[in-house]
Structure formats: C-alpha cells, structure tokens
Amino acid sequence: MYTSTGYISFLLRRVTGVALVIYLFMHMWVIGSANGGPEVFDARLNLVQGPLFKLGEIALLAAVVWHAIDGIRLLIVHYFDVTEYRRSMFWAAIVVSAILVIAGGIPMLTFMLEEMGG
Amino acid sequence: MPRPRLSLPRAPSPTGRDAMQSAESSTHDVVIVGAGLAGTWAAMVAAKEGVDDIVVLSKIHALRSHSSAAQGGVAAALNNVRPVPDTGPRGPLEQIPPGDEPIDSWELHMFDTIKGSDWLGDQDAIEIMVKEAIDVIYEYEHLGCVFSRTPDGRIAQRRFGGHSAPRANYAADWTGHVLLHTVHEQAQRQGVKFLNEWYCLDLIVEDNVCRGVVAMEVLTGRIRTLRAKAVIFGTGGYGRAWKITSNAYANTGDGVAIAYDAGVPLMDMEFVQFHPTGLYRHGILMSEACRGEGGYLVNSEGERFMERYAPDKMELAPRDLVSRSEQTEIDEGRGIEEDGQGIYLDLRHLGAEKILERLPQVRELAIDFVGVDPIDDMVPIQPTAHYSMGGIPTDADGQVIADADGTPVVGFYAAGECACVSVHGANRLGTNSLLEASVFGRRAGHAAAAFVKGGAKLQPVSGDPAESSRKRVRSLLERQGDENVERVAQDLKATMTANCGIYRDADKLRQAKADVAELERRFANAPVMDKGSRFNTDLLAALETEHLLSFSEVIVEGALARAESRGAHARTDYPGRDDESWLKHTVAHKTAEGPRLSYKDVNIDWEKYPPQERKY
Amino acid sequence: MGRGDAERTATVRVQRFNPDEDREQRMQDFTIVLRPGTTVLDALHRIKTEQDGTLTYRRSCRHAICGSCAMNVNGANRLVCNMPLREQLDRSGTVTIKPLPYLPIIKDLVVDRSTFWEQYLRVRPWLVPPDDVPEKEFRLSPAEVEALHHAETCIMCGACYSSCQVIGMNKSYVGPHAALKAFLRVLDPRDTIPGDRLEDLSGGDGVYRCHTIFNCIDACPKNLNPTQAIETLRKLAAKREAYDRDRRVRQASLSEPIASE
DSSP, rough: OTHHHHHHHHHHHHHHHHHHHHHHHHHHHHGGOHHHHHHHHHHHHHHSSSSHHHHHHHHHHHHHHHHHHEEEEEEEHHOOOOGGGGGHHHHHHHHHHHHHHHHHHHHHHHHHHHHOOO | OOOOOOOOOOOTTTTTTHHHHHHOOOEEEEEEEEOOOOHHHHHHHHHHHOOEEEEEEEESSSGGGGGGOOOOOOOOOOOOOEOTSSTTTTOOOEEOOOTTTOOHHHHHHHHHHHHTTOOSOOOHHHHHHHHHHHHHHHHHHHHHHHOOTTTTOBBOOETTTOSSSSSEEETOOOHHHHHHHHHHHHHHHHHOOOEEEEEEOOOOOOOOEEEEEEETTTTTTTEEEEEEEEEOOOOOGGGSSSSSBSOTTTSHHHHHHHHTTTOEEEEEETEEEEEEETTTTOOOOOOOOHHHTTEEOOOSSOOTHHHHHTTTTTTSOOOOHEEEEEEEHHHTTBBTTTTHHHHHHHHEEGGGGHHHHHHHHHHHHHHHHOOTTTTTTTTEEEEEEEOOOBBEEEETSSSSETTTTTEEEEEEEEEEGGEESSTTTTTTOHHHHHHHHHHHHHHHHHHHHHHTTTTTOOOOOOSSHHHHHHHHHHHHOOOSSSSSSSHHHHHHHHHHHHHHEEEEEEHHHHHHHHHHHHHHHHHTTTTOOOSSSSSSSHHHHHHHHHHHHHHHHHHHHHHHEEEEBTTTBEEETTOOOOHHHOOOOEEEEEEEEEEEEEEEEEOOOOSOOOOOOOOO | OOOOHHHHHEEEEEEEEEEOEEEEEEEEEEEOOHHHHHHHHHHHHHHIIOOOOOOOOOOOSSSSSSTTTTEETTTEEEEEETTTTGGOTTTTTEEEEETTTSSSSEEEEEOOHHHHHHHHHOOOOOOOOOOSSSSSSOOOHHHHHHHHHHTTTTOOOSGGGGGGGHHHHHSSSOOOOHHHHHHHHHHOOOOOOOHHHOOOHHHTTSSSOOOOHHHHHHHHTTOOHHHHHHHHHHHHTTHHHHHHHHHHHHHHTTTTTOOOO
C-alpha cells in the first residue's frame, strides 16, 4: 500500500513540485541581480557555478522531466478511462523520463567534467 | 506514523464488574431491535408518521444485517414478464407487450404461497402480504433501488421455486443488498437514530405490557435500560443452530430467545427450511435463482433426479421438497464428494453471458469458496439451514400475541424472519421473505406509530430491570470450568443437524432433546475467556450460545409433538400430512419444566382455498 | 513427523492492542493446523474459540456481502472471509494481520469507523426522487442501469477508505466510498438534485482532493473503481448546470417506456 505505484508517483510529484518551487526562487534571486549591473550579476552567477550546483542542475532536469511526464500521465488518466493500465502507465512514465534525463544529463555531465579538468 | 487513539473514558477494572453497575436508563417513543429490512422499514414508516424519538438497536452495524445476503429476488405479481409463447415451462422469458393479457395476479401468488406453506399459512395474512407486495416493490423502486430491467425499462422478473408465474423481481443476484442499503439510506434521511453495536439482552414485559428493553453497549460493556412506549423486534432468524447453514455468524435467534425468556410464546418453531443449494461444506447460499434461470440438480450418476420427485416443476419445486429429494439421494448413496453428502448444481448450459449478467455473485462465491467456475464445471452443493418459519407470533399488523387466543402483548411488535404471522406456514417460498420483511416491517411501524400517537404512555417498570442482565453477564464472566463455549455450540449444531434436520423421527428427536439438556448442563461449566468490558465479543458469543440452546429446546419439543409430516417438518415415522389432527400452529410457552405446548387455529378460507394434496 | 506435517500448520501473526490494558501495540503469533478450505476468517475464529478468547475482530456473513471483516493482511486491505489462508502464507508459513490503517483502534482488529460513516452521510446517500411518482415503476433502460450496477454493489467495507493516503492525511476528505455512493446517485436518472450534489462534491475536501493514488481500486474486494467514479464526478462537476438541465429533460419521460432499437 505504501509502495504502490500510485503512492510513489504521488510522493515524487510532491517532492519534485516543492523542489521546483524552491529552484524558481533561487533562479529569480540569481537572474534578478541583473538589475544591479554586470558586475553584480556575474558575482551572483559565479556563486552557482560550483560542481555541486552543476550536479544540482542535472537533478533539476530530472525534476522538471518527471513532473512534466507524470503530469501528462495524469491528464490522460483524467480524460480517458485508463485506470486499468495504471501500473504500466507509471512504468512508462519512469522509462520515458529516464531516457530524457539520460539524454540530457550525459552532455551536461561531460561538459561539467571538461570544465573541471581544463 | 503514530496512530490516533480512540479517546474513550478509560474503562474500569479488567473484570468489567464496575462497568456493568452503571444504572443508566433512557426513555424513547419506539425502540426497534434489529436493523435489517423489517426493523428499518418500521423505523422509516414510524418516522414519516411523526414519531419523534425512535432508536434502532443493532448488535452489528445496520448495513451488516443479514437481509443484505438475500440474492434471488422479491416476489410481487407485477406482470412485467411472461414465458415466450410455445417454449414450454422452462423456456425463455420476455417482457409483456403493453395491452397484452397479464399472466399473473395476487390471487395466483396467494394460492402459490398457501400451497407452498402446506396449508399452514394464515390465509388472511397471506392475502394482505401478496396484495401489498405490488405497492411495496414500486415503493422500493421509487426510493432508489437499482433493479435489473426489461428492454422497455420495467423491473425485470425471473422464475422461482413454487411460483406459477415469473414474479421474482431482481437486481442481478444481489437483491437483498440493494433493498437493505436503499431503506437504510432513506431511514437516515428521515433522521432515524441508529445505535449500532448495541446488544439487546432482555425484553421488559410485566402483566402482558411491554415496557422497554435492556441492552449492552458493546463498545464499553455498559448495560442500560431503554424504556419505550413501543418495542419492535426485527431480529432475524436462527440458522446457526445447525452445522451447515447459509446464515451469518450473527443469526443466533437472540430476539426469539429473549422474547421466550420474557414469557412471550414462540410459534411453529419446528418448521425450519433447508435451502437446497448451499455450497458444499460451507453452506453459503447459491441463490434459488440458479435454478430459476434454468440450472439442473444432478446426482453422482449424472441423473437429473428431480424428475422422480417433482416431475412437473422439477428443480423449481418448493425448497422443502427439493431438499428432501437431495437428502434422499444422499442417504441412498448417490451423493457426491468424499463423504457423499453433496449434490451437483449444473449451470453450464446457461452460458457464460447469462451467468455473468444474472448470477455474477453466485459465480464468484463458487470460485472463491470451492474453486469451481460454474461456467465450466458443476458446482458441489448440499442442503443448508436457511430460514426460520417459526418465531414470535403476531397478527397481521405485527402486534405480538401472548397466547393461542390472540391476547396482545401491549406495546410489543415483531416483523420479518423473527416473527411468525404466519404467512409461510410450514414452508416458505423463495422471494417471499424479502417481501414479508418489507410488508410487515411497514405494517408494524405503522401500528406502533398509531399506538404511540394514540396516546400510549411510558409504562412504569418495577425495580431495576437491568439487574438480572447484569447478574447474568457477571455470572458468565466469573464462571469457571473445563468446558468450552464453542465446543458446546458445535455439539449443539451436530445434534440438531443429525437429529432435528431434514428427516426426523421420534428416536432422533428424543436424542436431540436429551442432548440439548446435557449441553445446557455443560454450558454452565464453560468460562468466557475475555473478562474485559471493552468490545467483548467473547461474552457475546457466550450469550448467543445460551440463546441457541434456549430456542433449540423449543424446536425439538415442537417437532417431537407434531406427529405428521408437513412442509419442512418431515417425520419418517409419520410420513403423511394429517389435517384432521395437525392443521394447527404450535405455540410454546416457557415453564420451569420446559416448553409447554398449546395450539392455535389456522386462518383458512374453506371455500376458496381448502387444503389439497400438495404435489409438484 | 514427516514432511507432510511441516506443511500442515500456519503461523497467524496478529496485531494486539487493548487500550485499557496495553501501552503499545504488539504482534502476537498463533499456530493453527491448516485444513482444506480454511479461510483467514476461519483461522481467526479457531484461534479465538480455542486459544485466546480476547482476540477481537468484526465478522458476520462470512461470504463477502456484509462488509464487516475488512482488515489489513500482509500489508493490503481486504476482506478476510473469502481469502484462502494457504494463499496468504509467506515463505515461513506466516500471515500477518493488522487492523485497517489510519483509523483509531478500539481493540485488536476492531477500528473506529466514525469518520467513514460521517462522510457516507455527508454525501446524502439516499435517492431524492421527483415529488410526483408514477403509479408503477420509473422506466430506466438496461443501459442506464448497467452504468449503476458496479457502484450499487459496494458493501461499505472500508478497505478503500483506509488504504487512501489522502484519508491518512485528512479525515475530512470525502473518501472513495462516499464518492462512489455519490456517483451512484448523481448518475441515477431518477435523482432530482445532481447539480446540487456535484456542487457539494466540488467543494473543499470533495472529489478534487483525490490524488489518483489508486489504492482504492487495489483494495476493493468487489473490483469496483472509485477513482474512475471520482474522475467522472470531476468532469461532470465542471458542467454541472448543463448536466442538471439534461436531467430535467430526462425526468420528463421517466414514466414512459424505453423505446427499443
């Protein structure tokens, strides 16, 4: 019951949703500093260039992708009579999200490693 | 995640003695015991007619009442359906086109019921029931029951045993469930107050006037007196006195036993119906609708043996006849399964579509409990104790009577299976019980409401009526001994099944009588393991077993005395029906020496429906 | 003792808790002999009557129609009366029985269902038919009745309700059982207040609180689908005025025979 695909998807939805809101505020905090001119902006941007943040960006990609794909799954559940396929739809969402995250994450990771090396 | 705790006042000592001492009592206009169809109809009608303070007590939650287990249908001559012309008595059915001749009538329903009752049914009450049947079904539908339908939108009907026209109005095969939920909801709408999980312990009757009940709140163990101007019992039947039964655990005849102990007589207790198709070894009901839709009964030799017992109606003969036929086949060695106690029910020829549409619940039961899919295989069944024709005697308004002369027990009413009006006499036709509970539940509610609104007063009670119940509970909780309540109950079921079952004779019945007496002695040494006051279901089981013993004595006594075979009461030593000596109801009063029997006349219209030979 | 004997007993692990005597919930193991056809309810009955009379649970019909015996068995909510014991045993021959989750425990496997019944009453489970009723039955087509048949078979057992994490977080949520009952009434052509009901259900703690976790479908012993009922109610709620108008049109011909194709 606590490990049903429905409950896991609900938990992930909540977690990614909250995470995205937090990211949004961080993003506004960084971008908003452009009001103070190029030096202020560059300084703020530098703060979020570290390897931890780079990994964080991959996590951000995962959160956005999962939240969007799961959102599409939910729209389908809402408009069509598909509860019979609830489990396979969950796994399909996982697989599609994984593909997209890997496809996007690999270049990001490569770039990050290159930057660190060079 | 921490679980929220139920905040109850902390119950006192583990032995529960103090909880039982609370001398609380309350007063009401009407107290109804039992929240099945009969009790709920009574409550709803009384509320609609303006009675203010109505409480319905039920020892289990109202929606768990056994009315919900009824499957096949509820009878009324609506004339929605007829056999397709020229297809024979077991051919398909079709809706009756508007303007075409009706094929059914309340008169026909009445005759079928009288014949089904083996002429022991009171014909004036039967007439009322079958006439009101039509109105009651339409009222159910107006209140929201989701019946199955004919193509033109009318309530669908099917054939049923003992009925000469298809008049079983059905909702797939969960008719009772639909009816119960509908009336319960409507009673809630009327603001009826349900006290769920309150166990009635005693009926307060003094000088032939009913003054209320004593009941235990199961949650806390507190015992209270509920004084009332009128009391209505809708407490159901008592199939749990037999080993194989379709009845719920809850059907232990408490209302019947409590009334008997309070001095109210019981009527026709020896007439117990064994339904032909209970699942083998479990007894779980496989609706008569299986046969109504065309199913066959087959013995170990592959023979459709009903040909020999009821060549005209075959499997759709009344239940007592079919059960006896099955039992004979079993006794003569043509039963199935390892112990030879089963019979096959064959539904394969009905086809998957019909079974899935009309008998879905029955199919699931067969799959879940005996691992057989009726679409593909024959289902093993056996006769199962199903319905109690006997009970608390009433007139046609649900007014309980104190003796064979009809003296009323003022303020006490009863309806449904626990009552004996008697509309079913010696045997009940299928679909007539849902009908009885509905019609007489309504009438009892109306009668009680008229009584209350007519100026009935709350009658005084002498002393503390709850005291004897408290003593009884205390003694159950404190007793020692090496007997076991469940073992006593199982032994009772064993002797009732072997000696007071489908076929009886004087020797077997005398054995049963001795066994019951012995079991009562043994029961006195059976302790209750749970001594607490909080939700003590062990105590309830002991109280229920006490009740089983109490009314079993009455059943055996009545069966022993009745030297004839009529309806469901079959004596191998008196195989014929004896209208000269036995066309009468058995009335049993409790005395220190056991049940004292007297007899009551049957209401018969000698011109229209004189007793005939009962052949199918 | 041969190999056959090792297969013939089962361990029934039950959660015990009596608020009058225990400070904490605890698990207790009972051993019973396996007989053919034993259900989990049979096992509980034998334990209670032969070994420990204080073990407390609700039951009545024992054939899955009364709804009393819903419990949590091996982590899932279901009725115990139609559940063969053999199929519930894990590799060590044990079945674990706990009361329905999220509800206060009265004693052992008996829980307090007050909020469950409150939500049931809150949606007005009774049909509200038109004031003028025909002499005979209202006419409903077999198709209209077919749409109602599943929701009609709900036995109010509570398995769905107490498997729902939304209920776990918020006891004022209407719950799958009440939503299913409301669905039954909203869709019934005889009901005169579908718009009213839909308005109620779209309020706070109504059908929009469902997070499509689907546990209710998994738990239901009658294979009903409260989630689909809730989705349907949401869609209808969005156009409730139109739905109400359509209902009045339908009701104008409720006493007329259904035309056949």
